[in-house]
Amino acid sequence: MAALALFGWWGGSTWLPTFLHTDRGIPAATVALFMTVLNLGMFVGYNVFGLIADRIGRKYALLLSLAGVGLTLPLYVVAADRTALLWLGPLFAFFAAFSGIFGAYLGELFPTRVRATGAGFCFNVGRGVSALAPLALGALATGAGLGTGLLVCAGIILCAAVVMTFLPNLRSAAPVPALAT
Numbered sequence: 714m715a716a717l718a719l720f721g722w723w724g725g726s727t728w729l730p731t732f733l734h735t736d737r738g739i740p741a742a743t744v745a746l747f748m749t750v751l752n753l754g755m756f757v758g759y760n761v762f763g764l765i766a767d768r769i770g771r772k773y774a775l776l777l778s779l780a781g782v783g784l785t786l787p788l789y790v791v792a793a794d795r796t797a798l799l800w801l802g803p804l805f806a807f808f809a810a811f812s813g814i815f816g817a818y819l820g821e822l823f824p825t826r827v828r829a830t831g832a833g834f835c836f837n838v839g840r841g842v843s844a845l846a847p848l849a850l851g852a853l854a855t856g857a858g859l860g861t862g863l864l865v866c867a868g869i870i871l872c873a874a875v876v877m878t879f880l881p882n883l884r885s886a887a888p889v890p891a892l893a894t
Contacts, residue, residue, distance in 0.1 A: 714876040714877050715815060715836050715838070715839025715840075716838060717869050717873035718812070719812065720866075721782075721846070721868075721869035722782070722809065722812070722843070722846075723844075724847060724862070724866040725867070725870075726809075728847065728851070728854065728859055729748070730744050731859060736860055747798065750803055751803055753803055754803020754805070755803075755809050757803070758810045759813050762778055763810075770882060772881070772882040775811055778809070778810045779811050779874035779877060781807070782808045782809050786805055786866065787863075787867050788801055815832075819835045819836060846866075850865070853865060
């Protein structure tokens, strides 16, 4: 799940400024403004999703975050109007809080004694796989275009949401016992 989510995210977010400049014709200086506004949406999302996770549980907050990114990224890709792009950017990025929730959720999957190792392994294997995402999207974009590559990234993130449905909801689960020493 982490590998899919991070692969889709890093594939898309790495090439997003290039997409805005080359496919949407936005001047480089204005792309910087668009990315700043997008990052403000992400800042708000990270904080709001902390509250959402406390309210509905980390699993469902992760599902909402992943589905939100997977559904708003295609809207962002098909938008041609600069004003729409300016407003859709922070909306899309608002949902990108999943990596912040990973730490809390993944840690709970493991007994206390190996919690940090287990969560770190799951997250960082995902990060390792995601290192290939910009290269893969660049190769795909060469033939199909950046817009198509970004849509593929959205699909990969939606696949992460599907995988998340099969993982346990630990909100109501009994605490995982520590390993015997």
